[in-house]
Amino acid sequence: MLLQRFLVRLLTMLVTLFGVAIVVFVVIRVAPGDPIAMMLPPGASDDDIARLRALYGLDKSIVQQFFIWLGGVLHGDFGTSISLRQDVLGLVFDRLPATLELATVALLMAIALGATAAILGARSRGTAVEASIDIASGATLSIPDFLWGLVLILLFGVLVPVFDISGRVSPELDLPFVTQFYLVESLLRLRFDLTWDLLKHMLMPAVALALPLAAIIAQLLKQSLKEVLDLDYVVLARVKGFSETQVILREALKNAALPTLTLVGVQFTFLIGGTVIVERLFSYEGLGNMAIDAVINRDLPLIQGIVLVFALLFVLINLAVDMMYALLNPRLRHG
């Protein structure tokens, strides 16, 4: 049952990725403006242009180009970036860890913040505390990450300049890292001074990404908690003499978390999508920031590669959440 579900999901995933590849391929080839002409100095001969077009495979038909590219992708060859003149896959792998670390830190913050608010709200249901949590989460939810980022820049970058609002790490620091997972590596190497510097840079963009998701988690988890809190087994725990907070943490939470989990999965992909503009806002050297540069430079191979990697990330997260849901949900597990 589970395996069958997994295989069906895997197949849909591949269809989706194929669709993404076609869409992005078609979209960027409709683009006016010749990327090759932008690479060459003015006055380059037609011969030079033609040679360079052939080098990047741009002289063939769209369908031919697509299958050549797809064939390459299946072999792990995403082509060469036109503006940076490096291997696309290498460039993407250089930047992806920064984005993954940022998104993960943001996700953890959102869960911590949202769950705290939900538990607090459920504990004091029917009081002014719950009402204010509702209002705060409603407003937080409506303001997108881009605006939160700007608000944070104003508050903590200008008004009270305590956090860094630009870059990933202080440029004067000497980095001993061999991978691009700076945060993870700084922890493993016990270089907590670097961890602190990385976190200080990451905090503002991560909060900007986390706030809307935290609000959604707060609302949904509080709702499920309130439903669960009226069930018999919870009432029993209360009769046994557990305090309301204990009841929530020990009994209610694990059963109320399931609907939230599914939602967090989908919302996590939105959060990752949000890194594109938030990284730009904070000059954070991640994949999203590079993607915007790639679009501005009309770097077709690089755009294709980045979009495909984002899409892969999205479908993998959805797949993981779906499987987790199936594993945790007793009805599906035995069904």
Next chain:
Amino acid sequence: MDEARIARRGLSPRLWLAGGWLLLALLAAIFAPLIAPQDPLAQDLMLERLPPFWLDGAEPGYWLGTDSLGRDLLSRLIFGGRIAFIVAFAAATSACLIGSALGLIAGYFGGWADRIISRVVDVWMAFPPVLFAILLVAVLGTSLSSVILAIAIIDWTRFCRVIRAEAMSQARMDYVESARIAGYGRTGIMLREVLPNVLPSVVALLSLEMGIAVIVEAILSFVNLSISTDDPTWGSIIAEGRLSIHQAWWVLVFPLITLILTVLSFSQFGEALKARFDPVLR
């Protein structure tokens, strides 16, 4: 029931506040040439980075101060509202029409139509929306119509997913079955019976989408990929403000407040409308 009624009464001030701000901003945008105290494009280096009226060094007539080229901030915000509202209405309506139509078809007819439309939605959801928008505008060329088109092309899925789910549950209801027995055609039932019932959700989503469209336009302006003229947009003012943040914070603060109020108002307005139209809550 009581709770719902209380909730509805609680919505009224929200509706008024949100509607009030939107109306004010809309009127200011429409009558911009009459209201704006200055020419929004007029540069004057003698007047650069004037602070807002309550600070020392402010000039009368430049209520919210000026930017680094000496242009009046209030006038630029008022004129920027024109682009914002045009994009909001045009993009949200287009996304709504495409998405609702496809959602209705997928949800009501099911079968192959549903399978194809749902796959396309899956593909669309696998794109990071902001990157997709930037890519589309770069491809279509920077202009007002490309911005509108890009937002419609990306955000129709928001309508499609919700309307599909609603139409699906409506299609299983008794009244649809009785209409079919009474001899109405499938398309007739869809338009006459199912559509009115999904309309509250459409209206709420539409209002929400207008807020999103304003933000996307601001993001596109921020990365310098919106309309290519000199006309001020909220996003382009924010981009300037971000650059001169340490010299003139007001250039970022005022457009930011304007954007936040507008986005909040659109979403609150949408929720209030939904509560008002929702037969269950009513």
